[in-house]
Amino acid sequence: MPVASSSRQRRRREPSSDIEEDMPATRARANDDLEDDDDIAQAPARSSKKGRKQQKQEDDDDMDVDAAGDDDDEEVVDIVSNFQDQPIDRSHLQTLGGLSGDWATLRTTFHDKYYPIVNDVGASVAEFVEGNNGEKAVQSIDEHMRQLLDLEDEFRRHEAVVKDMVQTLARDDQIPNVIDHYEENVKQRGAEYKMKTSRQKYAKKEEYRKFRQAIFEVQHPGEAMPPVSELVPKENGDDSDDDDDVEVGGVKQDYKCPLTLTILVKPLTSTVCNHSFSENAIMDYLGQKSSVECPASGCKKMLSRAVLHENKALAKAARDAARRERAREESDEGSDDDEVIE
Structure with missing residues (x-):
């Protein structure tokens, strides 16, 4: 029995000794794990320190870049401030020629669009608005017409200055400070225009003559309109007009065709x-010929289909004149009937 007991005791102790033998290896692994944990714990600290150094270096680099950018900006500003306008030469002829054409197109478009409207309004006001109100209305329309003429003259000033510049470059000359040159010349021409009197500005303008003609025909039917200068009040400076510039007046607008002797x-x-004819009449007069002498009394000019153009403004004026003539005839007939009744 004692022997058996001793054997069992030894067997029981064997596992305990195995555990004790395994303990050092387990402790070693545990220590290794702890050391690894320490390394991991210390790694972020080292990485963070390195990151701060890298961030500081990047900030320093950015400051250097900003400083370099500021230097570049200062250089650009210096270049712009020191840059001078370059003179233009013959190589810019085409560009300036196009600019002159643009001013001419603008002026022509303005001319064709607005003058006929003002003429129609002026004639209508003169015909249908009576008394003091009519006179004031006509005067207001007259002021608008003068403003249009002033604006057209401004277009002409710009166009003329550009043309002068084109001629200068065509002579192989240069134009320095082109913007100042352009603005000063336009300003000078404008100042000269403002110094003129109303007669000097408007009396010889064809569009103003047509405007006053349309109004005069309504107010004074059957009479010849005097020179436009007599319709514009005299101002200081009008006495200096050239004596050679004699304006012919007393012209009555005729809306009859020289061939048919009826309204155009x-x-x-x-x-x-500048003679006008009814379309069918002048075409029949030309027939198969390439050109004929103008049938208007005293005119020796040669006419062809190429020089005859439609005149819509004259067509409207002729219709209005015919309408007013019919209205006057009807009014006269009514007056005669009243006299008979009495």
């Missing part, structure tokens, strides 16, 4: 002599 219908106007 679809009038065609000659560009060489």
